[in-house]
Amino acid sequence: MNKQLLSSTGLILAVILFIAFIIVVNGNFKSARVDLTEDKLYTLSEGSLNILSSLQQPITLRFYYSEQVAQALPSLKAYAQRVQELLMEYQRASDGMVQVKIINPRPFSDHEQRAQQYGLQSIPIEGETDPLFFGVAGTNILDGLERIRFFQPEMEDVLEYDLTRLIYQLSDVQRKNVAVMSSLPIDGEGYDPLKGQLDAEGGAKPWAVMGKLREMFNVSMLPEDIRRIPSSIDLLMVVHPKELPQQTLYAIDQYVLRGGKLITFVDPYAEIDVPERDPENPMAAMVANRSSNMPELLTAWGVERDASDIVADRKTARQVDFGARSNNQPIEYVLWNALAEENMNQDERITSKLRQINVATAGRFKVLDNATTEITPLLSSSNEAMLVDKRVVQFRNDPVALLTRYEGGTISYPLAVRIQGQSRSAFPDGARGDGRDLVKMPDHIDEAVDGIDVIAIADVDLLDDRFWVIMQDFYGQDLAFNTSNNIDFVHNAIEELTGTEGLISVRSRTGFSRPFVRVEALQREAERLYRAKERELENKLQETRQRIARMQVDRNVTGEEISTPEQQKEIAEFRAIADRTELELRAVKGNLRKDIDQLEGLVKFINIGLIPIIVAILALITGWLRVRKRSRGRFQS
Template identity: 35%
Template sequence: MRRLSFSIIGVIAAAAIAIGINLFADARLANVQLDLTQGHIYTLSAGTTQVLNDLKEPVTLRLFYSRQLGSTVPAYGTYADHVREMLNDYASRSRGKVKLEFYDPEPFSDTEDRAMAYGLQGVPLDQGGTQIYFGLAGTNLEDDERTIPFFQADRERFLEYDLTKLVYELSNPTRPIVGVMSSLPLDGDPRTLMMTQGRGPGGQPYASSVLLRQTNTVKTVPTDAQVIDPDIQVLLVAEARDLSPATLYAIDQFVMRGGKLMAMVDPWSEAMAGTPSPTGMPPADTHADLKQLFDAWGIEFDPTKVVGDLTGAWRVRAGSGEGGAQAVSYVAWFNIRDGINHDDPATADLRQVTVASSGSLSKAPNASIDFTPLLTSSDGSGILPVDEVKMPDPAKVLTTFKQQGGPRVIAARVHGVLKSAFQGPPALEGDQKRSADFPAYKAQTDGPANMVVVADSDILADRFWVRVADFFGQPTATPFSDNGPFVANLIGTLSGSDALIGLRSRGDTNRPFTLVAAIQADAETKFRQTQQALQAHLDETEKQLRTLRSGGADGDKANTDAVITPEQRAAIDAARQDVLDTRQKLRAVQLELNRDISTLADEMRIFTIVLVPAVLTIIAIFMGIIQRRRRARARS
């Protein structure tokens, strides 16, 4: 009886301890997390932490989520839980500066009217026209508003970036000033818009330009500028063609005075080639370079050569005639994955960048600059003459392409003291006059200059990194490459604002079971080979069986009525048994297909159901033994 009482008291004490631990963990350890995922996709990045720590005034975030959406589409319910958890994490790390409000906008309610007033997008859930909402509205003390109209499932991997960008824009009204000099219609082409009457993506601003404007104040710099505005912190020169000596001098002196430069040159611009000229015809030459500046700064770029790479080459339809169009690898357009520098903060979290008809860069001999590659081709890349990509035949290009080793640098950081490419201001052309505030000439930088050079301007073009679609009347751009984040991240580091670095391309929460997939693929291969062999043997045996039963090869009625001899009966029985054995082997092979996967699943169940509790039990027994020994020592 006494032992029973002790046992009951022990069970009650254990339950009390368990409840106490849970209450303590909920009160004191709610914000303690252990992220063991590859890439730490559940850990807030340093940029998000910096934005939250730098908040000076409160920011209110209002999540409008229709519960009916989650009950109808469970995937969105899971996504909504992810959004809530991340918002709670933001609030807990902001030291009270981020305030959260959650709403369920039911049809025809005041809450729905409020969601519509913020500009959140209502989406019909059924044929009855019921509108559901899943968006976020943020405000600050000055009544500035920023919204995420609708959390789309295919942008879940960009969730942290979208949330942090919203908070950052509400808390940082002053943005870095970025100047853009380009011959490309980055902000849209009015002529194309007029021709298409605004229908479709044609003539719309580049998605990369839209992304850049989300976190920066962008000023357009004309391609004939004589002076770069001193307020500009970073100058993006992208596919700026036919620049005069005066404009080159302006860029040069901008760098000499400490300005940050991102130069995007190109041996052949696919975007420019697809842009009609004033005459309506595409240009015959679309290359752009900064040869005079690059020569003085120790950078080599050859505009007559294009990099080709079989690794990651795009599959395009080519050919015609009797054979019809076929898919071939076009080596001039390729995705870069392994060639991304993951040690640089701007490219650390990027997974893929797509380039098209790009050139290559290198450090000039005896140059004193630091030259750090950011994007490189694979070891199996090669060089193509630029003429082969102007009016390309992808099949012919593939046939003549030769791998020449690598890698070849397509984008790089340049750091070091630079000397001017000019001895002084160049002479002006025609009746041009210099402004009264024309800056004095500088022969070299006061300290190390920082710039980024890229041998491809097509990184900016939509066709090489986003798919534009219509989402209930709203154009949406879904990225398949990280070209836009590549440019925006680099501009961010050059401007000195690294708060959003690493947020634009976070890891995907949908992690594939690579081991299971490999086992399944291997088993599938073995299964198909064995199945084909057994099936062929089965077909042949059944054919022989039909022949024996008919009494001959022709199978006519005369043979069918013939008397079957004992030898034929034995042969028929043997063939029938062979058929049964072969079918049994086929069933066994089908069972073997998933055996390894089932074994792995059983091992995981044993680990989670048996092994973990067993380890905890052993630890508890060990601690109990130690406690008993301590008590025994105390008594003695």
């Protein structure tokens, strides 16, 4: 009886202790986290923590979420929990400087009206009478307002960056002044940045990169014939400088020597620079100049952008469909490249954590022997790249021929470089003005005050929308989905040059794709063999048709062609060649599929079958050891 009472009392005490333990843990260890993901996706990055610790004024984040409406969307409900948990993590890490309010905006309530006033997006849900709110509005004590109109589940990989950027924009940080100079309509035509819209219909919209820059910096445009760069400019960005006047180059020279920061994009063949077509002279567009350079300045700084070479790299080539030119199938276009982590300098903060940067018909830089500056490559091709004369691309661009005739080299070419150190003026006697006389600034300097700091990129197209972003309309709102880290590279470069901590470490966490590298290698090898044989077949087909065309063709009274024995023999031989080549092509494709299937089966076995088998074996071994130990104890007793 006593034993039964003690057992019951012990059970009750155990339950009470367990409940007390849960209460204590929930009350005192709410912030405890164990993040087992490779990139620590559920842990705030060092950059976010630095921004939170530097806040000088309180910020309020109002999370508007229609919980009842979201019950019909399980995936969105799970994502909303992720957003809410991350918001609470910001509040805990900010030491009270960030206050999070969770608000359910019921229909016709003050909260719904306030959410609409903040500019948050509500969307209708099929089967529900009430709209769904799922966004956040941030405010500071100065009535500043920033918002995320609607959290897109497809953009979960940039969730921390978007929230940290919102807090950063609400903080009292002093924005840097960035000036842009370009021969391209990068800021649109007739676009008013103050209104955020076009003044007239039919004008070109600004490139997406300009909108992204304006989110973080004070951006202004400078004319190409400017005589002096204002000293208030923290950084100058020169995009596609085509035949700039000498006085403009002189102004840039003096700005850099005085300590101004510069990022320049120069290109041997800019895809985005599409010349206007002249119906009366179709060749004019083909021979039009699509290159840009600043040879005087670059030479003075110790580098040279080769004027004629384009870098082709099969190892980083992107899949592009050229329609009939590639048999309506995507092929590896060796002039359009997706640079991976191994193509980026991992010792530089600008590029160390980026995943992919897309470039197109990029050039290369050469370091001059007499350079007095330190040249640091930021982006480079693989060591299997080759050089292609830009005239090949300009006049007879054949993507299939480029691929089949590709001959990989052993040299890695710098595509983007950082130039630092002492440098002298490229215009020691001044520049020629409109009167063609040399004109010298009153405060002209011959040598850098504290050394120069310049970043030069041998590609303009990486700024083009199609190489880094997809714009989608979401209930009247333009949403940008990044497909590469091109804009992150530009942002990082600006922040690094201007000495702004900014969001470099947060930005580098965006994008968490895990490609099957081995499968991609198998596909590239099979693609090489397939395209080579396909090209061989096409050449044989063309040659045979030419031989047949040169042969005599007779016709009977009805107009039907009469094939001679020679023609019939020729056609039969060609058909035999075509049949054999077709079989070889099928064999190549079959081997590709076979190798990929084998690799896929191995991966599935390791992920699905191997671990359970190991656990089962360990369980059997453990059970056997216990039985053995028990049997041994009985034997000894």
